[in-house]
Every structure is written in C-alpha cells, then in structure tokens.
Amino acid sequence: MAWQRSVAVLGVAVVLPLTGVTTASTAVAALPAGSPAAVNGQLKVCGVQLCNKNGKAIQLRGMSTHGIQWFNGCNKSQWWDALTNDWKADIVRVAMYIAAKDGGYETNPRKFTDLMHSYIEEATRRGLYVLVDWHQLDPGDPNVYTAKAKTFFKEIAARHKDKTNIIYDIANEPNGVSWPKIKSYAEQLIPVIRAEDPDSLIISGTNGWSTFGHSDKQDPSVVLNNKVNATNFMYSFHFYAKDHRDDYVSVLDRVSSKVPVFVTEFGTQEATGDGPNDFAMTQKFIDLMKRKKISWANWNFSDDKRSGAVFQQGTCSGTSFSGTGKLKPAGVWVRDIVRSADQW
16 A cells, blocks of 8 residues: 655754755654554564564565666655555665765765765655665775775764664675675674664675675585674675576575575676566566565666666656656566565
C-alpha cells in the first residue's frame, strides 16, 4: 500500500543542496505509520538472519542510487515518491564514491557529507531504511581511506544515532587486497561508529569485489574461518547475473548459511552494469534470497545510459518517475520484484 507521507519534522527546516527537498538540521523526523522502518524498527542480527525489532527474520528489498556526484539531479521529490509509493521499496542505498578521480568524497568532504545527511533525512521522512554506502572501489584496498572513513562515519553516526533506520556500509567492493587487511580495516572502523551509535547495523564488503573471495578464485573459508570481531554486523555480497553464474549462487547459498549476509548491490546484466540482461539467471538469485530472507538493493535507480540504470536517459530532467513508461527493460523487471514485499 502507499503510506501517508505528510509528517511533521521537528526542528528548524533548512534548504538542502537538492531539488525541492527540505529537512531538519539535527532533529529526528517521525517515521510514517505503516512504513517499512516504522513497522520493523531497529534492525538486529539474529544468528545468520536480519531481524526486526521483534526478533522476526525479514527481507528488505530496494534500490541503490548511482554515484551521487554524477546523478544527484535524480534526487527530487517525484523520484522519492516513485521509490516509496510506486516501487514500494523498503530501503535505499546511497552510493557515495570516494576517489578524487571519480569526482567523489575526496574532492570536497564537507559537500559530500552534507549531501549524505540530506539523503538520510529524506529517506527517514518517508520511512525507508537508508544504507550509507562508503563506495570505495579504486583503489581496492579500503585501508587507503581509513582516516577519511573514520572522519566521515563519526559525523554521520553522531548526527543520526537516534534514528532507527540507518545502516552503515563501510567498504563497498574491496578488490586486489587480502581478507585479513579488509578485516583489519573493519575492526578499526566499527568502534568509531559504535562510540556514537551503539545499536545500528554495520556491513562490510568482502574480498574479490564483495564475493567472499570467489571472484579472486579463493574459497570463502578464508572469510568464514576468520570472522570480523563485531556484533550486529553483516557481510556484503555482490553479483551481476550475466557474468556471475550458478557457481556464485552456490557461494551465496553457502556463506549465508554460515554468516549474516546482505546483498547490497546486484544487477541483471554484466558486471559493468551494462550489456544484455539475463533475467532467468537473476531469478535464481532472487529465489535463493527470498527463501533465505537475504536482503538486497539493486543497481541502480538513475537514468545513466547503461542498461543497469532503470530509467531511460533524460528521465531525471523531468518529474515523471512512476509506472513503467520511463523504464528500461531491467527497470520493468526489477520493479515487479521490489514491489513483492516480504510479509512482516
């Protein structure tokens, strides 16, 4: 159902560097009654499952933004309306690229931190969970950015610690780096967040572009036998169905039986986010994730030229985002899956 979004926000409203969106500077917005974040509350890990405030295992389904340095033009009220009321998403992943070469966080930490604050407030106002994605990709070793990550996550956690819809993803797709080095990075970052926000869920990527090493031809036991020393913590897994076949389905099945896993990014096409879709292969992953209640976010809710961006090019210059008229084939297919909500 479509939830009522007309809620009062406490505190002083300020104009954001967005298109037609306002928020409160520090105060916490009331979550709309019946919205995903209101119904499920503070998330927690129960064994290998993601559970809601009542201890019930749940599956969240939603979308990832593209890089907010490139596609913040999509970030307008009608775009949020479509995600919330038409797609009926539970979660939005906000992809904040880090590297200066990508025009990311390094180019202007204040700008991008404030931009992330604004996305968090908008998601909260609509009752969505929001996954704060430290989109470290190149270089692949997250330790390159440890100091910057500590600064960023300390501020994010301090400001939003009283919200119950925040998820922190501290390393997007580590690559070309060993699992022990990723684990060391995670165990440095987690205490920084926990000092401000002791309750919220934290996620980290794994080696081999968040495949538990499988894309590096390593066995997942490298991770499974050397777990991150943390509570309320999950491991991310990524796949792109045209390139990642049945062996990846088997890896996801195996690791999700041993540790809590969140698929924070996937696509129906090639690993570049482009090329032909393989919906039949994607359905194998979808069926597994549904059966095991593995939460996920699809890449991506933008109008990029690539086939993995759900909207046709130029859509974000307008105000029409709902329905299927502006969608590419991947968008039409994924929208139906997102709308098939878990039963809470």
